[in-house]
Amino acid sequence: MTLPIPDFILLNKGPLVFLGVSFLKVCVVFGAVMGFAALLTLAERKVSALMQDRVGPNRASVFGFALGGLFHPAADGLKLIFKEDFVPRWGDKFLFTLAPLLALFPVLLLFAALPFGNYIDIAGLRINLQIADFNLGVLFILAVSSLAIYGAFLSGWASRNNFALLGSLRAAAQMISYEVALGLTLVGVLMVYGTASLQDIAQAQGELLFGWLPAWGIVYQPFAFLLFLAAAQAENKRTPFDVVEGESEIIGYFLEYSSMRFASFMFSEFIEIIVISMLAATLFFGGWQVPYLQASGFVFPWGTEIPLNHYLVVLLQVGSISVKTVFFSWLLLVIRWTVPRFRFDQVMTLCWKGLLPLALLNILVTGVLIWWLA
Amino acid sequence: MIRIKKVDNRPLTLLERLYFTEVAAGMLVTLRHFFRNLFKPSNIVTVSYPEERLPLPGNARLRTRHRLKVRADGTPKCVACYMCQTACPAYCIDITAAEYNDGNPAEKYPRGFDIDLSRCVMCGMCVEACPEDAIAMDTGDIPGGALTREELMMDKRELLRNLPGEPSLLGASTRLHNEWDRKVKKK
Ligand code: SF4
Numbered sequence: 001m002t003l004p005i006p007d008f009i010l011l012n013k014g015p016l017v018f019l020g021v022s023f024l025k026v027c028v029v030f031g032a033v034m035g036f037a038a039l040l041t042l043a044e045r046k047v048s049a050l051m052q053d054r055v056g057p058n059r060a061s062v063f064g065f066a067l068g069g070l071f072h073p074a075a076d077g078l079k080l081i082f083k084e085d086f087v088p089r090w091g092d093k094f095l096f097t098l099a100p101l102l103a104l105f106p107v108l109l110l111f112a113a114l115p116f117g118n119y120i121d122i123a124g125l126r127i128n129l130q131i132a133d134f135n136l137g138v139l140f141i142l143a144v145s146s147l148a149i150y151g152a153f154l155s156g157w158a159s160r161n162n163f164a165l166l167g168s169l170r171a172a173a174q175m176i177s178y179e180v181a182l183g184l185t186l187v188g189v190l191m192v193y194g195t196a197s198l199q200d201i202a203q204a205q206g207e208l209l210f211g212w213l214p215a216w217g218i219v220y221q222p223f224a225f226l227l228f229l230a231a232a233q234a235e236n237k238r239t240p241f242d243v244v245e246g247e248s249e250i251i252g253y254f255l256e257y258s259s260m261r262f263a264s265f266m267f268s269e270f271i272e273i274i275v276i277s278m279l280a281a282t283l284f285f286g287g288w289q290v291p292y293l294q295a296s297g298f299v300f301p302w303g304t305e306i307p308l309n310h311y312l313v314v315l316l317q318v319g320s321i322s323v324k325t326v327f328f329s330w331l332l333l334v335i336r337w338t339v340p341r342f343r344f345d346q347v348m349t350l351c352w353k354g355l356l357p358l359a360l361l362n363i364l365v366t367g368v369l370i371w372w373l374a
Numbered sequence: 375m376i377r378i379k380k381v382d383n384r385p386l387t388l389l390e391r392l393y394f395t396e397v398a399a400g401m402l403v404t405l406r407h408f409f410r411n412l413f414k415p416s417n418i419v420t421v422s423y424p425e426e427r428l429p430l431p432g433n434a435r436l437r438t439r440h441r442l443k444v445r446a447d448g449t450p451k452c453v454a455c456y457m458c459q460t461a462c463p464a465y466c467i468d469i470t471a472a473e474y475n476d477g478n479p480a481e482k483y484p485r486g487f488d489i490d491l492s493r494c495v496m497c498g499m500c501v502e503a504c505p506e507d508a509i510a511m512d513t514g515d516i517p518g519g520a521l522t523r524e525e526l527m528m529d530k531r532e533l534l535r536n537l538p539g540e541p542s543l544l545g546a547s548t549r550l551h552n553e554w555d556r557k558v559k560k561k
């Protein structure tokens with residue numbers, strides 16, 4: 001007996017499959033990102049503890065098993081859910097509710113443009129391992145991440161609290177300034193690869209320079225990478241650039257927030273770490289590329305070839321970007337716990353008098369080199 | 375002797391003002407700690423109180439949990455004079471006096487002697503006030519947290535039972551410590 005398939009499905013098979021696959025990709029990426037961000041909240045505390053000769057959180061346990069503090073993110077989440085959901089009496093209730101959402105959603109949206117693999121063939125269906133393959137991926141990321149400023153700014157405004165408002169002023173000034181520097185540090189990479197699509201950039205990094213050196217962005221643009229790291233850390237508002245929040249003595253823009261609203265600000269910061277790490281990996285460290293791994297298997301420059309199954313190759317590629325992302329997240333945590341905080345004028349000076357001219361210089365040198373080599 | 379450390383206030387060199395090398399140098403220090411502690415946790419200085427405890431430095435000046443001293447015949451030295459209860463700034467001592475009717479020269483004794491450790495500020499006024507040297511704060515046991523208020527209430531029996539050095543049965547923290555202690559001793 002054949003199942004009666006409605007004409008609608010038959011007629012729209014292509015779009016429906018696309019929808020289903022996209023939905024699946026969104027679910028997988030969302031789950032992975034949220035899980036990793038939760039683990040990052042723990043990693044932040046564990047890494048800082050180890051750096052300071054402490055043991056870090058290790059008390060939350062289930063049936064007596066603490067597993068080195070693995071249950072702490074869950075315990076924190078539970079605790080935050082049961083905290084009082086406070087809204088300041090004279091605050092703007094609508095904007096107050098909107099602000100944490102505006103902080104969280106743009107950073108989540110960024111993962112749409114970040115490729116986490118090349119493509120996978122399942123039953124003749126070629127699935128691009130990226131949620132949305134824009135040809136303007138980098139610009140999309142810059143545009144959407146700048147939306148997060150609204151979250152920071154509205155939260156201070158809607159709280160009707162002078163300290164929170166001052167915090168948001170600092171946040172807005174810092175984020176907008178570093179947005180400029182961040183964008184300019186990436187221009188060099190775009191010039192080298194001649195495209196703004198992150199998938200294309202990742203693919204271009206699979207080629208070999210001089211026949212043996214993987215053509216990763218760091219090889220072409222080592223200087224831009226350092227600038228990018230500095231600008232990204234500032235954009236993320238973490239130490240050494242955390243005058244915005246200054247949790248130990250200054251007061252930040254989410255002063256009046258409690259419960260899950262506060263958690264969404266906190267969480268968006270951790271998700272931003274993942275975005276930055278993934279972006280750094282994609283632009284400067286080959287993205288999902290494994291050195292010498294072609295679609296058919298390993299091809300080494302000295303002639304050895306190891307043919308590999310297609311699914312194994314895909315697994316290696318996804319593993320590669322994951323490992324790189326984890327490594328850079330860890331590096332960002334280490335930087336955050338190493339460098340003391342800048343003063344606010346120093347933060348601004350560094351941006352407008354340091355990073356910005358250097359980024360422009362980098363663009364100039366890159367342009368001259370490209371023109372000279374061509 | 376006062377040691378003077380001269381701070382070298384020279385202007386930063388260009389390399390230092392570029393931050394990157396200085397940040398890298400700083401990260402070298404923190405990373406050394408990170409990896410050393412990751413692979414060799416014995417370097418970590420944290421003491422997981424209350425399971426682990428460091429020996430207290432010399433008991434002489436330390437005010438730890440109270441105890442009531444006893445005479446050679448086992449009767450409490452306390453004569454229920456209420457001095458300590460009066461002196462206590464936290465109002466956490468509660469004494470019920472009773473009389474000896476057997477010609478005991480002490481005449482009075484405490485029928486009940488409760489100290490509420492959840493209110494006690496460990497000031498030692500009670501010890502200072504006692505004319506009989508009957509109450510002491512030398513058990514070497516620092517009252518930690520407890521899961522219920524009752525666990526921090528000490529009655530006369532508890533106060534008389536705990537001789538110095540003897541592990542007390544009081545409070546959640548002490549219980550955790552004792553469990554750990556037993557496990558360590560078993561090994
Ligand atoms: S130590 Fe101080 S607060 Fe505690 S019982 Fe004695 S007098 Fe009261």
Ligand code: SF4
Pocket residue numbers: 451452453454455456457458459469503504505506507508509
């Ligand atoms: S001051 Fe000393 S003798 Fe008087 S009631 Fe207190 S413990 Fe007993």
